[in-house]
């Protein structure tokens with residue numbers, strides 16, 4: 740189906756080259772084009788080294804583009820700093836250690852996350868006035884996190900920490916949410932539960948979300964759109980009914996053709 744509305748995020752002819760001008764020069768994203776629309780929940784697949792994390796690093800501004808343009812809400816953000824982009828973008832990483840401040844409690848981390856884009860302060864009265872909200876929010880994750888609001892995050896389980904990172908990323912509704920294999924380090928049951936809760940939050944809040952995963956089942960089950968990256972380009976892009984009708988076998992056969 741052709742989209743006629745303006746994309747929320749548009750990547751046009753993105754090229755990302757590492758070690759430019761040296762014998763080790765390598766081009767990872769290679770004239771990549773991708774339009775993401777408001778409310779899209781896109782699962783992102785691709786073989787190891789296809790460029791998935793590089794794509795996220797490019798969107799977040801952690802990696803400069805060699806050429807091409809990135810537009811968000813029709814504003815050119817190609818050269819905007821990481822700090823500027825954190826005002827509209829949130830990301831959850833694979834590593835449970837990355838999303839939270841380890842010595843701070845769950846409640847303190849949530850308070851800081853609720854101040855994204857503002858000057859962050861940890862005031863006791865703000866903590867107290869938000870406790871009921873944090874309790875309610877963490878209870879949605881169904882994993883005991885709500886009983887540990889005063890626990891330093893370094894003492895949480897990996898699953899609780901990832902659930903907290905997810906809540907922190909979505910506490911101030913981001914324009915764009917990047918999930919970078921956020922369940923990959925968790926055991927199958929914990930991973931499944933976090934994916935279930937992720938889906939509820941993303942769909943209920945109508946978030947625009949890109950989610951990298953190596954789990955074909957999750958890529959098929961969740962989201963309204965699925966893309967496959969290969970050699971730095973979007974090689975397959977399916978949405979809506981066509982995605983709903985996609986089977987694992989079809990997807991696997993497609994992977995065979997790109998290996």
Ligand SMILES: Nc1ncnc2c1ncn2[C@@H]1O[C@H](COP(=O)(O)OP(=O)(O)OP(=O)(O)O)[C@@H](O)[C@H]1O
Nearest residue numbers: 757758765767785786787788789790791792793794
């Ligand atoms: N800073 C860098 N310098 C040189 N090469 C890099 C750099 N960062 C990534 N690469 C290379 O870019 C390629 C794409 O890496 P990227 O991490 O984006 O792939 P990916 O699709 O996320 O893979 P995986 O599924 O293994 O996480 C890889 O070959 C990687 O070695």
